[in-house]
Amino acid sequence: MSIVTNSGIERAPEDSGASVGNDTLLEVRDLKKYFPVKSGGVIRRTVAHVQAVDGVSFTLGKGKSLGLVGESGCGKTTTGRLITRLYDPTSGEINFEGHDIGPLTRRQMMPIRSEIQMIFQDPYSSLNPRHTVGTIVGTPLRVHNMVPEKKTLARVQELLEVVGLNPEHYNRYPSEFSGGQRQRIGIARALALQPKLLVADEPVSALDVSIQAQVVNLLRDVQDEFGIAFLFIAHDLAIVRHFCPEVAVMYLGKIVEIGDRETIYEHPHHPYTQALLSAAPDVKQAAIGGRRERIRLEGDVPSPINPPSGCRFRTRCWMAQEICAKQEPPLLQIGKTHKVACHFAGEMHEAPQRPVTTGLLGVDDQGNPSNGTPVAEIHDQPGYADTWFDLKTQSVTSST
Amino acid sequence: MSIDISERPDGMAAPAHPEDPYLVVESLTVKFPTHDGLVQAVTDLSYTVDRGKTLGIVGESGSGKSVSSMAVLGLHDPKHTRLSGSIRVDGAEVIGASEDRMRKIRGNSVAMIFQDALTALHPFYTIGDQISEGYRIHHRVSKAEAKKRAVEMLDRVGIPQAGRRIDDYPHQFSGGMRQRAMIAMALVNDPQLLIADEPTTALDVTVQAQILDLLQDLQREFNSAVIIITHDLGVVAELADTTMVMYGGRAVEYGATREILTHPEMPYSWGLLGSVPDVTGDADARLIPIPGNPPSLLNPPTGCAFHPRCPHVDKVPGDLCRTTLPDLVPGDRGENHLKRCHLANPGEIYAEEVLPEIAPDLIDPTTGELIPELATVDPDEV
Numbered sequence: 175m176s177i178v179t180n181s182g183i184e185r186a187p188e189d190s191g192a193s194v195g196n197d198t199l200l201e202v203r204d205l206k207k208y209f210p211v212k213s214g215g216v217i218r219r220t221v222a223h224v225q226a227v228d229g230v231s232f233t234l235g236k237g238k239s240l241g242l243v244g245e246s247g248c249g250k251t252t253t254g255r256l257i258t259r260l261y262d263p264t265s266g267e268i269n270f271e272g273h274d275i276g277p278l279t280r281r282q283m284m285p286i287r288s289e290i291q292m293i294f295q296d297p298y299s300s301l302n303p304r305h306t307v308g309t310i311v312g313t314p315l316r317v318h319n320m321v322p323e324k325k326t327l328a329r330v331q332e333l334l335e336v337v338g339l340n341p342e343h344y345n346r347y348p349s350e351f352s353g354g355q356r357q358r359i360g361i362a363r364a365l366a367l368q369p370k371l372l373v374a375d376e377p378v379s380a381l382d383v384s385i386q387a388q389v390v391n392l393l394r395d396v397q398d399e400f401g402i403a404f405l406f407i408a409h410d411l412a413i414v415r416h417f418c419p420e421v422a423v424m425y426l427g428k429i430v431e432i433g434d435r436e437t438i439y440e441h442p443h444h445p446y447t448q449a450l451l452s453a454a455p456d457v458k459q460a461a462i463g464g465r466r467e468r469i470r471l472e473g474d475v476p477s478p479i480n481p482p483s484g485c486r487f488r489t490r491c492w493m494a495q496e497i498c499a500k501q502e503p504p505l506l507q508i509g510k511t512h513k514v515a516c517h518f519a520g521e522m523h524e525a526p527q528r529p530v531t532t533g534l535l536g537v538d539d540q541g542n543p544s545n546g547t548p549v550a551e552i553h554d555q556p557g558y559a560d561t562w563f564d565l566k567t568q569s570v571t572s573s574t
Numbered sequence: 575m576s577i578d579i580s581e582r583p584d585g586m587a588a589p590a591h592p593e594d595p596y597l598v599v600e601s602l603t604v605k606f607p608t609h610d611g612l613v614q615a616v617t618d619l620s621y622t623v624d625r626g627k628t629l630g631i632v633g634e635s636g637s638g639k640s641v642s643s644m645a646v647l648g649l650h651d652p653k654h655t656r657l658s659g660s661i662r663v664d665g666a667e668v669i670g671a672s673e674d675r676m677r678k679i680r681g682n683s684v685a686m687i688f689q690d691a692l693t694a695l696h697p698f699y700t701i702g703d704q705i706s707e708g709y710r711i712h713h714r715v716s717k718a719e720a721k722k723r724a725v726e727m728l729d730r731v732g733i734p735q736a737g738r739r740i741d742d743y744p745h746q747f748s749g750g751m752r753q754r755a756m757i758a759m760a761l762v763n764d765p766q767l768l769i770a771d772e773p774t775t776a777l778d779v780t781v782q783a784q785i786l787d788l789l790q791d792l793q794r795e796f797n798s799a800v801i802i803i804t805h806d807l808g809v810v811a812e813l814a815d816t817t818m819v820m821y822g823g824r825a826v827e828y829g830a831t832r833e834i835l836t837h838p839e840m841p842y843s844w845g846l847l848g849s850v851p852d853v854t855g856d857a858d859a860r861l862i863p864i865p866g867n868p869p870s871l872l873n874p875p876t877g878c879a880f881h882p883r884c885p886h887v888d889k890v891p892g893d894l895c896r897t898t899l900p901d902l903v904p905g906d907r908g909e910n911h912l913k914r915c916h917l918a919n920p921g922e923i924y925a926e927e928v929l930p931e932i933a934p935d936l937i938d939p940t941t942g943e944l945i946p947e948l949a950t951v952d953p954d955e956v
């Protein structure tokens with residue numbers, strides 16, 4: 175186990191710096207957002223914090239897409255809104271093209287706003303009912319002086335055509351359009367500034383099934399054509415799998431598993447990911463008949479005001495043991511592009527009997543400090559390292 | 575806790591023929607006169623649900639799936655609705671029944687679980703009051719007994735510390751718990767027929783799985799008939815015995831779930847199957863959406879309502895799709911599978927054109943044939 179402590183886990187600074195290569199568009203490092211909870215009465219003291227996002231790190235390459243999945247209240251929407259700076263982060267870095275946009279003022283953010291755009295969930299409330307489509311799509315162009323005033327209309331019509339709407343309809347109001355068409359208007363508005371990053375927050379969950387596919391295909395076309403990177407936030411695992419080559423699973427403000435699509439969907443190592451996947455109803459089940467065996471998660475997501483100690487999933491986890499309450503599992507890289515935060519990480523029915531993290535944390539199997547030397551600190555770094563902790567051999571390996 | 579089905583203090587007659595379908599809907603038509611014209615919400619709809627069985631109704635918003643099941647409970651305002659056809663609950667006609675009679679049925683032998691639990695629960699009354707209200711209306715019991723029953727029901731649907739949570743208000747419950755409370759409310763009188771209108775749409779997947787498990791357990795326990803209305807084909811695949819696909823206010827395909835989902839014969843059903851990515855299968859495959867938008871029910875298309883969006887219209891000779899409404903009749907696969915489509919050889923088109931696009935992993939790459947264990951349906955089980 176000493177090999178582990180010496181190399182690999184605690185990465186050298188230049189190692190993580192290397193991940194901010196030319197291909198990286200966005201690097202989020204230890205991002206946190208705590209919302210204050212105020213008491214009643216005249217003096218509204220802050221009595222607690224909702225830990226909506228608590229130490230999230232990931233990278234997103236140019237023109238790539240990352241899917242964020244999780245249940246409501248897991249912090250995926252807050253993460254998206256932090257990246258678009260609709261919220262101010264409590265701490266952490268949001269490096270967009272190498273610059274931390276977290277502490278920027280409103281004025282300083284202005285030029286960057288055109289590079290990061292957002293598509294909202296509800297196409298009924300995200301469009302101003304008193305503005306025509308032309309005004310809605312044209313406003314970003316005017317605000318950012320993208321095109322001369324005279325050419326605004328032409329550009330708006332061009333955008334409407336891109337998203338598959340009739341360009342002649344620019345002077346109609348949102349109420350004249352159906353849900354799917356409204357979502358297209360929202361997409362046209364987001365595309366108006368030719369952004370490099372689009373944060374799509376549940377872009378299709380408010381739409382009918384047959385319309386969802388149209389919009390997902392449109393987003394794909396837009397990505398292929400303009401090379402836009404997507405942060406795709408959704409609770410529908412099938413849609414995320416379809417859209418994103420890389421997927422992060424969030425639970426109570428933390429990423430519990432992140433990796434490439436094949437690994438996450440075929441070989442999930444975190445019990446929560448396994449539960450999510452087994453809970454999703456599957457059409458193909460009809461051919462086999464009846465309901466398949468599924469993992470039954472009991473209860474609801476705990477309150478983020480007072481999250482459980484140690485592993486946040488332990489209150490609903492069927493594998494939880496003593497160590498899970500005492501030690502928080504680090505987000506450990508266990509494959510080339512696969513990280514998981516669980517003491518008993520392993521595939522379904524193959525979970526290890528002993529916690530895999532004891533050597534790294536310097537604790538015994540019950541989670542009490544032991545004689546082993548703990549690794550000073552296991553900080554989760556964005557991106558993936560070249561070396562990782564192999565679960566089978568319990569040692570650090572690399573791809574070569 | 576024990577809930578005895580035979581003990582029905584309301585004095586409702588025991589069913590005459592237990593093997594008859596519990597619910598029979600025959601040529602139900604629902605129209606709403608509006609300022610813009612007559613909305614033909616449901617047209618000529620017929621189906622049956624047996625005791626202990628589940629019917630899944632699938633369709634887009636505006637396809638008439640909720641309207642038809644609300645008619646079963648007599649929830650449409652007669653002043654603004656034109657109803658015709660026949661709905662028989664346990665042999666008794668519901669259409670045209672007096673409000674007093676409806677009130678005896680509603681929430682008692684037939685109950686409904688609504689989609690959005692936050693708006694369906696009254697914010698001013700405690701959960702316990704809302705659950706026991708229905709019980710006290712149909713049973714001569716004291717408040718205390720009704721409350722005891724409410725606690726029992728909350729416990730049954732899996733709410734922890736039911737005795738303490740009974741005095742909570744809806745806003746103190748989480749989304750999943752509210753949905754459970756709604757189910758408890760619907761089940762408080764041991765209904766013989768339960769209509770669940772999108773019971774899990776607003777919920778997360780893990781909670782959705784809990785609710786679906788609960789519904790299935792309760793159905794087994796009480797042998798009730800269940801109608802589950804959803805747009806999620808996955809939910810239907812796992813829960814329903816029979817499935818009805820609705821489009822533009824009409825049933826377009828109706829049969830055993832396994833049969834409908836493995837051998838759909840109507841292009842709209844193909845479209846629905848092609849629109850949903852699943853958690854297995856090829857991730858890079860493009861989704862095949864249904865082009866266009868759902869039809870207006872004010873002015874439904876002539877002929878087959880699906881023809882403006884149907885990619886197979888030109889395979890039907892003449893202008894049949896545009897001019898003539900196809901009947902809901904058995905197709906190539908026998909009496910148990912009804913479809914409303916003019917296509918002469920839907921089986922071949924599905925196997926040759928549609929399936930390779932929507933589910934290439936079901937096709938054997940060497941022979942180009944359907945992989946048998948996924949494709950064949952044992953006739954005994956249908």
